[in-house]
Amino acid sequence: QVQLQESGPGLVKPSETLSLTCTVSGGSISSYYWSWIRQPPGKGLEWIGYIYYSGSTNYNPSLKSRVTISVDTSKNQFSLKLSSVTAADTAVYYCARSERGRITIFGVVIGAFDIWGQGTMVTVSS
Amino acid sequence: DIQMTQSPSSLSASVGDRVTITCRASQSISSYLNWYQQKPGKAPKLLIYAASSLQSGVPSRFSGSGSGTDFTLTISSLQPEDFATYYCQQSYSTLGTFGPGTKVDIK
Numbered sequence: 473q474v475q476l477q478e479s480g481p482g483l484v485k486p487s488e489t490l491s492l493t494c495t496v497s498g499g500s501i502s503s504y505y506w507s508w509i510r511q512p513p514g515k516g517l518e519w520i521g522y523i524y525y526s527g528s529t530n531y532n533p534s535l536k537s538r539v540t541i542s543v544d545t546s547k548n549q550f551s552l553k554l555s556s557v558t559a560a561d562t563a564v565y566y567c568a569r570s571e572r573g574r575i576t577i578f579g580v581v582i583g584a585f586d587i588w589g590q591g592t593m594v595t596v597s598s
Numbered sequence: 599d600i601q602m603t604q605s606p607s608s609l610s611a612s613v614g615d616r617v618t619i620t621c622r623a624s625q626s627i628s629s630y631l632n633w634y635q636q637k638p639g640k641a642p643k644l645l646i647y648a649a650s651s652l653q654s655g656v657p658s659r660f661s662g663s664g665s666g667t668d669f670t671l672t673i674s675s676l677q678p679e680d681f682a683t684y685y686c687q688q689s690y691s692t693l694g695t696f697g698p699g700t701k702v703d704i705k
Binding site for chain 1: 630632634640641642643644647648653685687689690691692693694695696697698699
C-alpha cells in the first residue's frame, strides 16, 4: 500500500526558503503525478504545484515565482522549495498523488488526489 | 481561473439524517469534480472522483451527482464518523481549485 510522508523543518524565518521532502513508500514514484498542497490554520486547501516522475512540472500561478518542485526517482522522493516566505506561508503542507487527467493546450491536468501524506506544519516566524 | 463555491458553509445534522452538500463551479467543468472529507488534524480523504465515482473503500452511503456547473454530495444516512468538513475540487483546469468547505457537525 502506497504511503506518503512529509519531512522538513517546522519553523522557517521570514525571507528564507521553506524546504520539504515527501517520501513515497510501498510503491514506485513512476507513472504518477505528485503534488504539494497547503492549508493555513483554520482555512481551506490550496494546490501549490505538481511534478511528474519524468521531471515536468506545473505550478499555481499565484506562487510560481517562488516555487520549485523537484523529484529524485532513485530515492522515491520529491521535494518542495518555497522562497522568500512570509507569515502568510504558515500552513500545514501536504504531499499527494494523482493520476493523469485531461490534456489541454496549457498542459496536463491532474486527476483527483487519491493518496495523501499526513501533513507537516510549517510556521514562518523570526 | 475557475472559482468553486459550496453551500451551505456549515450544517448541523443528526445520526441517520440524509445530508446534501452543493458545489458550484464558475464555468462548466463537465464531470471533473472530486469530493474530499477532512477530519480535524487529518489529511483530506478522497470520497468521490469524476463527479459520481465512489473511491475504493468508501462506504456506499456516500454518493455524488451533477455535471457542468452544479454538483451534489449526498450522505444517505449520516453516521457518527461522518462529522467532518467536506471539500469539492475541480480537476478540469490546470489550477485545480478547491471549494471553501462545508462543515458537518452534530445537532
